[in-house]
Amino acid sequence: MDMLQPYRKAAWQLIIWQFVLIMLIAFLWLLFSDNSTTNFISTILGGVAVILPTSYFIWQVFYKKVASPRALLVRFLLAEIIKLISSAILLVAFIHYLHLSLLPSISSFMIAYLATIGLVARL
Numbered sequence: 431m432d433m434l435q436p437y438r439k440a441a442w443q444l445i446i447w448q449f450v451l452i453m454l455i456a457f458l459w460l461l462f463s464d465n466s467t468t469n470f471i472s473t474i475l476g477g478v479a480v481i482l483p484t485s486y487f488i489w490q491v492f493y494k495k496v497a498s499p500r501a502l503l504v505r506f507l508l509a510e511i512i513k514l515i516s517s518a519i520l521l522v523a524f525i526h527y528l529h530l531s532l533l534p535s536i537s538s539f540m541i542a543y544l545a546t547i548g549l550v551a552r553l
Contacts, residue, residue: 434492441488444549445481448542452477455541459534472530476538479520483513484546517543 452474459469490509496502521539524530 438488438492441492444546445485445488447549448477448481448484448545451545452481452538452542455534455538463534465531469531469534471528472525472532472534473538475524475528475530476521476535477542479517479524479535479539480542480546482520483516486516487513 456470456473456477459473460466463469487509490512491502491506494505496505517539521535525532525535
């Protein structure tokens with residue numbers, strides 16, 4: 431049996447929880463803000479800046495075969511570095527080039543990452 435098999439389901443549940451949380455925040459911005467459509471889209475794209483790189487991390491760590499525990503650790507660290515850098519680049523690119531609202535984008539970005547920390551800590 432693959433040593434990472436039990437963690438695959440938990441990893442994808444993390445993505446689902448991030449998505450649900452982002453959608454909840456987006457609908458709150460849609461309901462309670464003046465510039466509701468822009469804030470809604472900004473919130474979703476702020477969350478996408480976390481969810482896409484996290485999905486990449488899961489794919490790299492949990493689905494690619496490795497030869498040894500050391501190789502798994504190296505893959506884990508590299509995937510985490512790429513995830514963090516790509517998240518930051520995506521967020522900045524979304525805000526700058528798509529002219530998103532800053533507060534909704536950053537709030538969903540931070541909440542998605544905080545949810546990741548909280549859910550991973552429970553594992």
